Amino acid sequence: MDEQSEVGMAKSIVAISGSPRRNGNTMTLLGWFLDGVRSEQCDAEVISAAFLELKASGCTSCRSCQKLSEYECVIDDGMKPVLQKIAQADVIVMATPLYFFSMSAQIKAVLDRMFSLYKWDNAAGTMRTVLTGKKLILLASAYEDAGLDALEAPFKLTAEYSGMDFESLIVPGAGVSGEIRRIAGLPEKVFMLGKRAAGS
Numbered sequence: 363m364d365e366q367s368e369v370g371m372a373k374s375i376v377a378i379s380g381s382p383r384r385n386g387n388t389m390t391l392l393g394w395f396l397d398g399v400r401s402e403q404c405d406a407e408v409i410s411a412a413f414l415e416l417k418a419s420g421c422t423s424c425r426s427c428q429k430l431s432e433y434e435c436v437i438d439d440g441m442k443p444v445l446q447k448i449a450q451a452d453v454i455v456m457a458t459p460l461y462f463f464s465m466s467a468q469i470k471a472v473l474d475r476m477f478s479l480y481k482w483d484n485a486a487g488t489m490r491t492v493l494t495g496k497k498l499i500l501l502a503s504a505y506e507d508a509g510l511d512a513l514e515a516p517f518k519l520t521a522e523y524s525g526m527d528f529e530s531l532i533v534p535g536a537g538v539s540g541e542i543r544r545i546a547g548l549p550e551k552v553f554m555l556g557k558r559a560a561g562s
C-alpha cells in the first residue's frame with residue numbers, strides 16, 4: 363500500500379462566502395469551519411463571491427455551455443475559475459447570510475452560473491453533472507428564525523437533484539456582524555462540521 367492510500371486522499375474543499383462583509387457573521391462561521399478542516403491537516407480554497415470581477419450578474423441563459431463537451435462557462439470572468447474549482451472539489455461549502463428569507467444575491471450568482479456544470483439532453487430526458495458524488499455544505503447566518511427552511515430548500519433540492527450529499531448549519535440569532543460570536547457552543551459545533559467534512 364502506498365503512503366497516499368494508507369492515510370487516505372486529502373479532501374479537496376472549496377468554500378465560497380456570499381456575504382459582502384469580510385468580517386461578518388458568515389465569514390466567522392466559515393472561519394470556524396476552516397479551523398476544523400485544518401485540524402485534519404487539510405485545507406480549503408476560500409472565495410468571496412462578493413468581490414469577484416464579473417461580466418454578468420448571473421447566468422445569462424445563453425446555453426452555450428450545453429454545446430461544449432467540458433463542464434465550463436463560456437463567460438470569461440471571475441466566476442470561471444470558481445466554477446473550475448467547484449468542478450474539481452470533493453466538498454463545496456456555500457456560506458450565506460439570510461437576505462429577505464433567501465440566500466444573498468452574491469451566492470445565488472454562483473449557484474446560477476453552476477448551470478454550466480450540467481449537461482441536459484432534453485430529447486433523451488437525461489442530465490449529467492460533474493457534481494454527482496460530491497458533498498454540498500450550507501452555512502448560513504440570520505437574525506431571526508423565519509425563513510430558514512426557505513433558505514435551505516434550493517441548496518437541499520440542488521444537492522438531491524445532482525446526486526450530492528448535503529449537510530447544513532443555519533444559525534439564527536445573529537443580527538449585527540460579530541453577534542454570532544456570542545452564541546454559546548457554536549464555534550465548537552462548526553469546527554466539528556469542518557473536521558468531519560475534511561475527514562469523511
Ligand SMILES: Cc1cc2nc3c(=O)[nH]c(=O)nc-3n(C[C@H](O)[C@H](O)[C@H](O)COP(=O)(O)O)c2cc1C
Pocket residue numbers: 381382383385386387388389459460461462463464503504505506507508509536537538539540
Ligand atoms: C439585505 C439584508 C436582508 C436581510 N434579511 C434578513 C431576513 O430576511 N431575515 C433575517 O433573519 N435576517 C435578515 N438579515 C440579517 C442578516 O441575515 C444577518 O445579520 C446575518 O448574520 C448577516 O451576516 P453577515 O454579517 O455575514 O453580513 C438581512 C440583512 C441584510 C443586510
